[in-house]
Amino acid sequence: MRSSPNPPRFVFILAESELEAVPKDILNDRCILANARTREKKPFNILLDASFHHAAMNKLDEGERRGRPDIVHFFLMLCLDSRLNHAGRLRTIVHTRNDERITISPETRLPPSYHRFVGLMESLFQNGTVPSSEKPLMRAEKGWALIDVIKAEKCDRLIVLDAGDIGATPAETISSKPAESIAVVIGGFPSGSLHADLSPLNPEKLSLGEDMLKVWTVTSEMLAAAYSPIKEP
Numbered sequence: 001m002r003s004s005p006n007p008p009r010f011v012f013i014l015a016e017s018e019l020e021a022v023p024k025d026i027l028n029d030r031c032i033l034a035n036a037r038t039r040e041k042k043p044f045n046i047l048l049d050a051s052f053h054h055a056a057m058n059k060l061d062e063g064e065r066r067g068r069p070d071i072v073h074f075f076l077m078l079c080l081d082s083r084l085n086h087a088g089r090l091r092t093i094v095h096t097r098n099d100e101r102i103t104i105s106p107e108t109r110l111p112p113s114y115h116r117f118v119g120l121m122e123s124l125f126q127n128g129t130v131p132s133s134e135k136p137l138m139r140a141e142k143g144w145a146l147i148d149v150i151k152a153e154k155c156d157r158l159i160v161l162d163a164g165d166i167g168a169t170p171a172e173t174i175s176s177k178p179a180e181s182i183a184v185v186i187g188g189f190p191s192g193s194l195h196a197d198l199s200p201l202n203p204e205k206l207s208l209g210e211d212m213l214k215v216w217t218v219t220s221e222m223l224a225a226a227y228s229p230i231k232e233p
Contacts, residue, residue: 014188020097023048045126050068068189069117072094075094077112099143099144124138125140156180159206162194166209167207
């Protein structure tokens, strides 16, 4: 066995992530107003966060799975500081429940502080780019359905993580077919499953078990498997 001289590049997509500004339906809720006042911001400019806005979120559709910027923070920290990214073989994308596509430069160095990260995301939603439009490291664009985000990457293979019976391992799945580029889709929510129908793209389903694992656990396992060299007979 020998290592392939050209291991594939990867696109990691955090799909339907629960990253959004406070919805208009709850802008005037007491806990929203109190949090905005504490942070000296307008209520419509702050991120929905289950840690602070849980009482108001009971009024929202699917409120139990929304308001999780922390999941996005963990995902991006893992991806951007991974050996795969440092090797120049990773593109990282965040897709949101409101069909925004956030593209991130591989050179981005995120603040490890969660509160600073939240402020950065709020600035991104307000301005469309950070730190500036002249030299953007992150860009947010509206009107991107998940299936269109995936299609735009033009990858040879699509692997979608989904809870279920364990079959092949991540490394076995990645090495099972030759490819120059592989898209890996990981759900960006704490519970449930993807709403989008990706069947037209003929995805390869990969399961790490029947239990709903944390996004950061799934991401770390996939990053480790992706960095391993592909073997050839």
